[in-house]
Amino acid sequence: MEPIIKLEDFRRTYRNGSLEVHAVRGVTLSIYPGEFVAIMGASGSGKSTMMNTVGCLDRPTSGKYVLDGVEIASLNRDELADLRNRKLGFVFQGFNLLSRTSALENVELPMLYSRPAVSARLQRDRALKALGLVGLADRADHFPNQLSGGQQQRVAIARALVNEPRVLLADEPTGNLDSRTSVEVMGVFQKLNEQGITIVMVTHELDIASFAKRKIVMRDGVVRTDETVAHRSNADEAIAVLEAEQKAVHLA
Amino acid sequence: MFAIFKTALRAIRRNILRSFLTMLGIIVGISAVIVGVSMGAGAKAEVDKQIASMGNNLLIIFSGNMSRGGVRGGFGMSPTLTDRDYETLRREVQGLAGISPEVRTSAQVAAGNQNTQVSIWGVSADYADIRSWKFQSGDNFTELDVQAANKVCLLGKTTATALFGEGIDPVGQIVRIKNVPFTVVGWLAAKGANAFGSDQDDCILMPYTSAMKRLSGDTKFRAFNVQFASAEVLTEVTNQIAAILRQNHQITPDREDDFSIRSQQEMSDFANASNRIMTLLIGAFAGISLVVGGIGIMNIMLVSVTERTREIGIRLAVGARARDVLRQFLTEAVLLSVVGGALGIGTGYWLAPLLTKFAGFPTLISNSSVILAFSVSAIIGVVFGFFPALKAANLDPIEALRYE
Numbered sequence: 001m002e003p004i005i006k007l008e009d010f011r012r013t014y015r016n017g018s019l020e021v022h023a024v025r026g027v028t029l030s031i032y033p034g035e036f037v038a039i040m041g042a043s044g045s046g047k048s049t050m051m052n053t054v055g056c057l058d059r060p061t062s063g064k065y066v067l068d069g070v071e072i073a074s075l076n077r078d079e080l081a082d083l084r085n086r087k088l089g090f091v092f093q094g095f096n097l098l099s100r101t102s103a104l105e106n107v108e109l110p111m112l113y114s115r116p117a118v119s120a121r122l123q124r125d126r127a128l129k130a131l132g133l134v135g136l137a138d139r140a141d142h143f144p145n146q147l148s149g150g151q152q153q154r155v156a157i158a159r160a161l162v163n164e165p166r167v168l169l170a171d172e173p174t175g176n177l178d179s180r181t182s183v184e185v186m187g188v189f190q191k192l193n194e195q196g197i198t199i200v201m202v203t204h205e206l207d208i209a210s211f212a213k214r215k216i217v218m219r220d221g222v223v224r225t226d227e228t229v230a231h232r233s234n235a236d237e238a239i240a241v242l243e244a245e246q247k248a249v250h251l252a
Numbered sequence: 253m254f255a256i257f258k259t260a261l262r263a264i265r266r267n268i269l270r271s272f273l274t275m276l277g278i279i280v281g282i283s284a285v286i287v288g289v290s291m292g293a294g295a296k297a298e299v300d301k302q303i304a305s306m307g308n309n310l311l312i313i314f315s316g317n318m319s320r321g322g323v324r325g326g327f328g329m330s331p332t333l334t335d336r337d338y339e340t341l342r343r344e345v346q347g348l349a350g351i352s353p354e355v356r357t358s359a360q361v362a363a364g365n366q367n368t369q370v371s372i373w374g375v376s377a378d379y380a381d382i383r384s385w386k387f388q389s390g391d392n393f394t395e396l397d398v399q400a401a402n403k404v405c406l407l408g409k410t411t412a413t414a415l416f417g418e419g420i421d422p423v424g425q426i427v428r429i430k431n432v433p434f435t436v437v438g439w440l441a442a443k444g445a446n447a448f449g450s451d452q453d454d455c456i457l458m459p460y461t462s463a464m465k466r467l468s469g470d471t472k473f474r475a476f477n478v479q480f481a482s483a484e485v486l487t488e489v490t491n492q493i494a495a496i497l498r499q500n501h502q503i504t505p506d507r508e509d510d511f512s513i514r515s516q517q518e519m520s521d522f523a524n525a526s527n528r529i530m531t532l533l534i535g536a537f538a539g540i541s542l543v544v545g546g547i548g549i550m551n552i553m554l555v556s557v558t559e560r561t562r563e564i565g566i567r568l569a570v571g572a573r574a575r576d577v578l579r580q581f582l583t584e585a586v587l588l589s590v591v592g593g594a595l596g597i598g599t600g601y602w603l604a605p606l607l608t609k610f611a612g613f614p615t616l617i618s619n620s621s622v623i624l625a626f627s628v629s630a631i632i633g634v635v636f637g638f639f640p641a642l643k644a645a646n647l648d649p650i651e652a653l654r655y656e
């Protein structure tokens with residue numbers, strides 16, 4: 001099987017005047033369809049920098065990045081935008097929803113830029129379906145400020161899914177969520193992954209990483225360890241445990 | 253496209269006061285365009301009406317060369333048109349409907365114990381017809397009166413009122429001009445102001461012979477008023493007149509004419525020239541307001557781009573191309589300016605009649621000025637919205653997403 005994401009000696013150097021920051025210094029790595037990868041590492045270890053290139057928001061300073069068989073370095077701005085639109089879905093730490101815009105319209109957003117154009121009716125149908133997938137069909141006309149953090153993040157996930165991407169990229173998706181909602185979001189991720197979507201997720205929480213299938217640890221811009229998650233957590237079970245604990249607290 | 257429009261409308265509505273203030277420059281500019289164009293059109297319509305009131309198919313041959321001494325320079329020179337010219341033109345030009353010499357003098361006129369300073373026109377019996385003068389009462393003087401230089405005259409409405417009182421028929425009365433008694437034989441109907449703003453009714457018409465011999469002592473004419481038979485013969489008649497006068501005045505081909513032939517069209521153009529200056533001034537004012545308005549839009553769009561940097565980042569991340577972002581912000585700028593333009597057109601519509609009512613300016617709003625104003629406002633949106641939109645489109649997605 002061909003890898004969907006393939007990095008070969010990927011390097012990214014930021015230049016601020018005379019100062020050079022080697023954010024990522026030589027990463028070689030392949031991710032195959034159906035994987036659920038957690039990328040861990042201390043702050044400043046280059047995780048986001050790598051995710052930006054993987055997400056086609058940025059380009060390598062040197063080295064190769066091949067997404068679904070397409071070499072990224074040779075593409076122009078519009079072609080990268082097109083790839084982001086068709087093959088990638090983003091979930092951010094800060095949700096990044098458009099305020100004063102309903103959940104439904106937020107989810108429709110990527111389809112505004114799809115080519116060929118998607119009819120308004122189809123946009124609506126697909127957005128509602130994506131919201132259903134994350135369990136928010138009944139919140140379609142709510143605005144972000146009327147939703148909880150977990151719900152906002154699920155709207156963001158629906159937005160990431162609506163164009164049926166090959167890969168879901170999430171940079172610290174639970175960073176702004178409490179532990180219970182974090183586990184719920186991981187539940188959504190596991191469900192999507194079971195349906196065949198490849199997920200690459202950055203996190204610095206070990207228990208969140210344990211919901212993934214594969215764990216990569218970075219330090220100072222290089223990969224330190226890359227291993228299969230030994231004792232994988234199941235979100236449904238974790239929620240059951242949390243609920244039992246909560247009940248116990250109430251009883252006590 | 254609809255989504256872009258909806259987003260733009262939402263962005264404008266979100267800051268409704270700010271949007272309105274931004275539009276103010278455009279509103280002022282566009283209403284100035286509407287009012288200015290309507291004043292120009294209104295003034296032109298007025299001039300055309302006045303020129304038409306001079307009569308139909310009219311040529312005026314002035315003494316002196318107007319193109320040499322400036323447009324009106326000919327009036328200052330000693331007259332060059334003679335009795336002989338008059339006779340020759342009358343005899344030889346084909347296609348004439350009427351011709352009248354013109355001499356003018358100004359004199360104190362008295363009737364009873366009233367007196368007034370009036371401009372006196374010495375003309376032929378054709379003149380009243382040529383200039384479409386109607387008679388309130390009485391009748392024109394005759395060819396015989398001209399030949400005999402009889403002491404008869406026609407009174408304009410204003411002059412008649414000054415001498416005899418409002419609405420009193422002066423026909424049959426005596427007026428004393430420079431102490432010479434003249435019998436009033438006709439009372440002219442009112443014409444109003446001419447294209448240059450002077451009162452056409454403040455006058456006395458009399459046989460040119462009487463004016464020259466008994467009042468001014470002039471021997472030459474300042475002008476001929478000519479009516480030609482139909483529009484088709486205008487060029488023909490003009491050429492014949494020019495040829496005859498050049499021959500009579502012995503003007504060799506290398507010398508300039510000592511007369512000028514003006515058609516009604518040329519006179520209306522001349523009268524409109526002053527209106528054009530006014531239109532130009534208002535146009536300049538409108539232009540400045542529009543540029544200021546455009547800069548206002550550019551400014552607010554730059555603010556909007558900065559405020560919405562993160563939104564732009566999100567759009568870019570989900571696959572918007574640079575041109576999608578460009579189009580969105582351009583749409584917003586154009587919407588701002590076009591809504592401003594529409595409000596400006598509304599204001600102009602409201603202002604123009606007020607101007608007529610309170611300042612007496614004739615105004616005429618035309619569809620073409622509305623279309624012009626609308627297009628201008630759209631163009632301003634595009635021109636001044638382009639730079640901010642380009643700035644938005646060229647944002648780096650990562651930096652835009654990280655923007656706080």
Ligand SMILES: Nc1ncnc2c1ncn2[C@@H]1O[C@H](COP(=O)(O)OP(=O)(O)O)[C@@H](O)[C@H]1O
Nearest residue numbers: 014016021023042043044045046047048049050
């Ligand atoms: N735009 C930038 N300009 C300069 N340096 C940057 C920029 N973005 C990130 N860096 C630097 O690159 C390194 C890696 O950053 P990042 O990829 O954000 O780390 P992580 O996401 O793992 O915390 C850090 O030292 C950071 O300061």
Ligand SMILES: [Mg+2]
Nearest residue numbers: 047048049171
């Ligand atoms: Mg980071």
